[in-house]
Amino acid sequence: MLNAPSPPGFLRSRGLWLAALALALSLVWFLKGYQLFQATMVLSYAMALLGLNILTGYNGQISLGHGAFFALGAYAAGALMEHAGLPYWATVPAAFCVCGGAGYLFGRPALKLEGLYLALATFALGLAMPQLLKYKHLEAWTGGAQGLVLMKPDAPFGLPLDADQWLYLFALAVALLLFWLAHNLLRGSWGRAWRAIRDHAMAAEAMGVDRSHCKATAFAVSAAYTGVGGALSAIAVQFVSPDSFSLFLSISLLVGIVVGGVGTLWGALYGALFILFVPNLAEKVSKAAPWAVYGVVLILLMFVLPGGVVGGLRKLQALARRRP
């Protein structure tokens, strides 16, 4: 504290943001085909993780079923493109609204449930979603067990980019917009109220925070973000089917936010990288039992970094500051 003054916080974080943005933009030319597709998927998972983090990290409500909102977003995008002829870019805000509404409707009755009970309720949601999507009376919209096949959009205005490059840029723009929105939302009155409810619900209520409204809005915003992640992934994969949104996805999302760092914005990105790439790496280590390797990595990571990647980085930063 008494050492040479460090640059003000906004400057440091702005520098970091600009560097990350430049890196993200340069990937358009460095990566090719499948790698760009993977980068797009990282962005879409990061959106979903950001959503879950808003609920779990900033509002203290645990969800083991966010895969359901991811699926809903993906299906909203798929069905709107397939049946309503909406262009791909319009499906992203549509998924945001649909999932936000669904999140509010689910979050409102779930208000009474806390901790483990909420975990069970959301777990049930995650489990029920693939079954509902396969349900025969909805088949006209969802395509049943076979799912929907989508078209990959081409770059507009005759830009010299191929479809993968354009989609990556599109996802990057959406991600930037949503990160910026989340950053401001969490700093503003909503974010403060969410955190106050998480830290001490009763004290927050005594200060005049409307607990039910607050928790339901956190659920809605969280579901909306996760839905956008789902929509982006549906456009990138060009295919939605009920079985790609199993419970395992919901669990992966939870793993993602804990590995990245609970209650942090950047954690979403690290978590997305983890859940997308570590399973592949584990398969390279052991063909026979890749998930055993994944599990061991996960447990060791929690031993070393109980606060996730961001928590670890913060610890390093504090150490560096103490020893100039």
Added chain:
Amino acid sequence: MNEFLHQLLAGLATGGIYASVALALVMIYQATHHINFAQGEMAMFSTFVAWALIDAGLPYWGAFALTVLLSFGVAAAVEFIVIRPMHRAPELSVVVVFIGLLVIFHSLAGWLFGYTIKPFPSPFPRDAWYGSTLMSAHEVGAIVVALLMVALLFGLFRFTRVGLALRAAAQNPVSSRLVGISVGRMLMLGWGLAGAIGAVAGVMVAPVVFLDPNMMTGVLLYAFAGALIGGIDNPVGAVLGGFIVGVLENLIGTYVVGTELKLSVALALIIGVLIVRPQGLLGRRLVTRV
């Protein structure tokens, strides 16, 4: 009417298995306030061990006893090696460690024993000795085993010194330490007991659902629901909840929506109950002091 009775009794039989796993969950929850998400996979792994022992030529009950002992040891070791170092970590990190354990046991079972579905022998005679076709001998046996386990555990907790120490360590670790109870050892013992209970549940369910690495995933979910509906801090409630969930699942599947949606509907019902009565049927209401 006969059909209804048949479905009801079959529900009770599966309910007995959910009740056993719910009991294992409550064991660990009481001691550590964590839900062991890996409980089902650990039970599944134990069942594979039992299968391998029987396959190697051991008599059924010998393999059974050895499996229960091994599961006790493995679960206690898991507590010591993996869970104890995490006792100061944030709750969500512990949940992720449980998920890590889940995938490890799942993957190891698939790797060591293969993903093909295997039949598993039942210890009970094929023909019902009581001259009724409403329930198979295995269903009756599974219920009896579940109830026997509850009685044994009740006796252990209520009438023995170790049981008293276990309860004390769970309720107030600091004071227990002061009167000379080794809390760490009690936690290991609790985990070991949970592992053993899970192994019994796995061996009982395997003849019905057949043996494969995915066998316990649904069972764990139902057991979790049963434990919550009965009251997560009450072993008797958890067993009752397990039976309720088993019966509900079977009746809803048969009479209301068919097997396709029965899981979703059963869970929706359970959540409905919990919204009205958040502490479960027999659970203690948590009152916080401000």
